[in-house]
Amino acid sequence: MDLKRGIIEGLREINAHRFRSFLTILGMVLGVSSLTAMFGITEGLAVGYKRILITIGGIERVNILEAPLPQEQENMQESAVDISYRDAQALRSLPLLSAVSPELLAPRTAAGIRTGSRLSRAGNVYYQRTRGVENDFLITDNREIVLGRFFTDLDYLHKNRVVVIGTLIRDNLWPKKNANPVGQKLKIDNQIFRVVGVFKESGMRWWDQRIVMPITTMQDTFASAQIINKVNQGPVTKLSKLTVQIKDMKYYDAILEQMQNIMNITHHGIMNYTFSTKEDYFEKIENQIFGARLSGGIISGVSLLVGGVSITNIMLASIRQRIREIGLRLAIGAKPRDIFMQIVVEAILLASLGGLLGLLGGWGLTNLLQYLAPSDNDPVLRTYAFVISYASAAFVGLLAGLYPGFKAANTDPVEALKYE
Amino acid sequence: MSLLELRNVSRIYRMGENEVHALNDVTLDIEKGEYISIIGPSGSGKSTMMHLLGCLDTPSRGKIIFDGVDVSMASSSRLSEIRNEKLGFVFQSFNLLQKLDVLENVELPLVYAGVSKTERRERALEALHAVQLSDRAKHRPNQLSGGQNQRVAIARALVNKPKLILADEPTGALDSKTGETILELFRELHKQGNTVALVTHDPKIAEEPPRRIELLDGKMIKDFRKK
Numbered sequence: 001m002d003l004k005r006g007i008i009e010g011l012r013e014i015n016a017h018r019f020r021s022f023l024t025i026l027g028m029v030l031g032v033s034s035l036t037a038m039f040g041i042t043e044g045l046a047v048g049y050k051r052i053l054i055t056i057g058g059i060e061r062v063n064i065l066e067a068p069l070p071q072e073q074e075n076m077q078e079s080a081v082d083i084s085y086r087d088a089q090a091l092r093s094l095p096l097l098s099a100v101s102p103e104l105l106a107p108r109t110a111a112g113i114r115t116g117s118r119l120s121r122a123g124n125v126y127y128q129r130t131r132g133v134e135n136d137f138l139i140t141d142n143r144e145i146v147l148g149r150f151f152t153d154l155d156y157l158h159k160n161r162v163v164v165i166g167t168l169i170r171d172n173l174w175p176k177k178n179a180n181p182v183g184q185k186l187k188i189d190n191q192i193f194r195v196v197g198v199f200k201e202s203g204m205r206w207w208d209q210r211i212v213m214p215i216t217t218m219q220d221t222f223a224s225a226q227i228i229n230k231v232n233q234g235p236v237t238k239l240s241k242l243t244v245q246i247k248d249m250k251y252y253d254a255i256l257e258q259m260q261n262i263m264n265i266t267h268h269g270i271m272n273y274t275f276s277t278k279e280d281y282f283e284k285i286e287n288q289i290f291g292a293r294l295s296g297g298i299i300s301g302v303s304l305l306v307g308g309v310s311i312t313n314i315m316l317a318s319i320r321q322r323i324r325e326i327g328l329r330l331a332i333g334a335k336p337r338d339i340f341m342q343i344v345v346e347a348i349l350l351a352s353l354g355g356l357l358g359l360l361g362g363w364g365l366t367n368l369l370q371y372l373a374p375s376d377n378d379p380v381l382r383t384y385a386f387v388i389s390y391a392s393a394a395f396v397g398l399l400a401g402l403y404p405g406f407k408a409a410n411t412d413p414v415e416a417l418k419y420e
Numbered sequence: 421m422s423l424l425e426l427r428n429v430s431r432i433y434r435m436g437e438n439e440v441h442a443l444n445d446v447t448l449d450i451e452k453g454e455y456i457s458i459i460g461p462s463g464s465g466k467s468t469m470m471h472l473l474g475c476l477d478t479p480s481r482g483k484i485i486f487d488g489v490d491v492s493m494a495s496s497s498r499l500s501e502i503r504n505e506k507l508g509f510v511f512q513s514f515n516l517l518q519k520l521d522v523l524e525n526v527e528l529p530l531v532y533a534g535v536s537k538t539e540r541r542e543r544a545l546e547a548l549h550a551v552q553l554s555d556r557a558k559h560r561p562n563q564l565s566g567g568q569n570q571r572v573a574i575a576r577a578l579v580n581k582p583k584l585i586l587a588d589e590p591t592g593a594l595d596s597k598t599g600e601t602i603l604e605l606f607r608e609l610h611k612q613g614n615t616v617a618l619v620t621h622d623p624k625i626a627e628e629p630p631r632r633i634e635l636l637d638g639k640m641i642k643d644f645r646k647k
Contacts, residue, residue: 005531016519328515331476332576333504333532335497413476417511 003345010346013318014353024314025354027307028396031300032358032389033365038296039385040366042289048377049285051204059278060249061140062256064242064263067274080272082238085215090262091244096255098247099139104132104215105240106222116222119173119211121186126172130163130188130211131240132218140243141210148182148197151214155196159220161213163188164197168208191221304392307354308400315347315404319411326408327416340409344401351397355390362389421488423583423615424450424473429482431468442468444638445482450617452583455610457618459626460635467588469635470619474507474586475499487583504533508577510587514569516561522572523548523557529580547575551605567598574605578614585609585616591625603628 014021066083069076088102106116106129116130137143138150145164155162165181174181181195193213201208213221219236246255256275263273319326326339366379431443443465450456450473460466471477472484475491476499483492487506491499503509508529516525526544535543548554551571561569570590577585587606591599603625610616610629618629626632634642 002534012519324515325517328511328517329528329532330500331474331503331509331515332529333500333580335500335532337497338532414471417476417515 003341006342006345007349009342010349013346014349020314021350021353024310025307025350025357027303027310028351028354028393029307029357029361031303031305031307031396032355032393033361034296034303035300035389035392036359036362036381036385037365037369037379038293038300039389040362040379040381041369042292042296043382043385044366044377044379045285045289045292047380048375049282049289053278053282059282060246061278062244062246062259063276064244064259065274065276067272070271073270076270079268080270081267083242083273084237084239086237087263087266088239088242090266091242091259094255094258094262096247096251096258097244099136099243099245101136101140101243101245102134102215102239103137103241103243104218104236104238106130106218107236116188116218118189119169119186120190121173121184124173124175126169126209128169128209128211130213130218130222132215133212134215136245137212140245144200145197146200147180148195150197155214156216159214159217161191161193161217161221162196163193163211163213164199165195165212166199166208166210167201168205169211170198189222300392304396307351307393308396311347311350311397311400312403314350315343315401316407318346319343319404319408323411323416323419326411327413327419330411330413331417336409339411340405343405343408344398347401347404348394348397351393351400352390355393355397358393359386359389422449423452423454423487424448425483425485426472427483427485429472429479429484431465431472431477432480441638443472443479446640448633448640448643450584450615453610453613453615454631455606455616455618455629456631456633457620457626457629458633458635459620459623461621463637464635465638466619466621466635468638470586470588470617473584473617474509475502500532504529504580506583508580508582508585510570510573510577510585510590512589512592514561514566514573514593516569516572516576518561521557522553522559522561522564525561525572526575526579529576533580543579544575547579548572550578551575565598566594567601570594570598570602571605574602574609578609583615585614586619587616588619589621590618591622592620599625 064083064087069080085102088100091097091100106114108114114129117127119126119128119130134156135150138145148164150164151160151162154160163186170179170181173186174184180198182197183194185192185194187193199208199210244259246252259275267273329339330336362385363381366381370378426446426448429443429446429448430441433440433442446469458466458469468477472479475486475494478484478494478499479492483490485491486502489502491502494502509515517528520528523541523544526547527540530540530543545554545557548557551574553568553571553575556564556568556572561572564572570593574585574590577587585606590606591602594602606616606618607628616629618625620626630646632642632644633640634644
């Protein structure tokens with residue numbers, strides 16, 4: 001008996017007991033669905049992060065962040081100074097840095113009210129925290145200007161009330177499609193600013209809703225409320241963020257060391273800062289994706305196991321029910337291995353059917369997810385997800401059919417034909 | 421050389437502590453083209469005899485040579501092959517597969533013989549013609565009468581051109597009139613040169629063939645030939 005014939009007879013058998021077959025493969029359907037969906041979701045994460053990597057640039061960028069003091073320095077808390085504009089100036093002395101970009105976010109007041117965040121124009125309102133930057137921002141944040149210009153020396157000098165905005169902000173405040181807002185005015189917390197430029201669109205929400213102004217304007221307009229004993233203490237020099245870009249990755253370690261030395265001087269040796277490299281960041285993400293794959297894989301594996309067991313179970317019941325048929329087939333010349341093959345093929349067919357429905361289910365599940373919770377990390381289903389999921393189903397079917405197949409093949413035709 | 425040679429054949433079953441001699445030291449030859457009946461009351465060993473003749477089982481002691489091949493020690497796979505090539509079975513309860521149509525039922529032995537589809541079709545139709553059921557090829561077994569079912573089963577037994585046709589109470593599930601037509605068919609097959617063995621407990625049916633073997637308590641007590 002050849003394989004084709006085995007498949008045809010197997011399909012007939014499944015078709016003859018449609019409802020039973022359907023119940024049998026439910027576990028399989030769930031297992032393959034979750035496996036496919038898991039691949040889709042993790043691939044979506046990976047693709048999303050890859051896009052972020054491409055957009056914000058590679059590992060040549062280092063963030064300088066505030067950090068809790070190491071234990072042996074805890075007593076020096078009072079003497080620690082903030083990461084400030086002074087650090088940015090000092091780091092600019094390093095020739096191997098191609099950019100040093102200080103950023104100052106619009107502050108929150110003591111009452112928790114965000115200042116510099118309510119953007120409005122002609123009745124359109126959009127909330128987005130503004131930030132003060134310098135021209136190196138274009139390098140460290142990997143930005144391009146598509147309309148207008150970025151800031152000039154005069155903007156910084158005169159603390160001009162000018163902004164450059166992302167396309168998402170433009171689209172919200174200028175609802176007309178592809179409007180050119182350059183030269184037009186908008187309000188930030190009821191203060192009037194003029195748009196001088198628009199950033200190139202990336203398609204990622206968080207990326208396209210940036211709004212920046214010269215750092216000096218930010219200090220002057222929103223962050224100057226450092227008032228002690230009713231005396232204005234002048235602009236805040238504390239930074240929200242300090243990012244540098246390394247010119248040549250060959251000297252990566254040496255540059256980190258040089259930066260460490262400079263920060264040591266400006267912070268009097270108090271280690272209240274840390275260097276956060278993109279390497280750390282992507283390593284974390286890789287770990288996250290691996291974790292998601294592992295947990296999804298385990299869940300799917302358990303469902304597949306349950307699916308396999310229910311197939312084994314039903315095949316055992318089925319050969320008991322068909323024992324006369326098996327006896328007859330043996331009597332007229334079926335070899336034990338023909339019977340074995342027929343049972344195993346049937347189990348694989350059942351599992352494959354479950355696998356196919358599961359692929360459909362997984363596809364539906366990812367689409368549902370995309371529909372219910374759209375994000376920058378929408379699930380992505382690649383061919384390998386379907387291939388691996390389907391292959392696992394078929395493999396589980398093979399395993400599930402082995403024992404019933406073996407049992408059926410070892411049927412004694414004499415006993416089987418006597419069976420009523 | 422005989423078609424079938426049984427030499428001091430015994431078949432012993434173990435039932436816990438006890439040994440049951442279902443068949444005890446039987447020696448028998450069946451020639452090509454013979455038409456025989458095997459008769460005995462239940463428990464006489466005629467089923468065991470039929471299983472051994474049909475290569476469904478192997479003897480505990482003794483030797484069976486079928487068509488020149490010693491089958492006493494053959495593996496189950498080898499026995500399947502021999503059954504497929506050289507034997508045709510007819511059962512009391514027909515044993516047709518309900519999910520297959522008449523033609524597919526008749527074809528089944530050829531499927532396991534690896535015969536090509538077109539040849540299978542041709543030979544199955546030929547066998548159906550021999551039992552005068554060509555016009556029912558596409559029916560399901562449950563759409564046919566008992567007698568027709570048994571004729572389909574006989575067609576299935578004929579389709580591989582067997583050396584020996586073994587019929588186990590072939591009229592047991594049929595009324596006497598229908599049973600008579602089935603016996604008529606066996607007579608006809610014998611006339612055409614087939615070797616047929618009929619296993620029965622009914623003396624009237626056992627009268628039918630020219631040779632009659634009587635079994636009792638596992639022993640052959642009579643080997644009677646009509647003159």
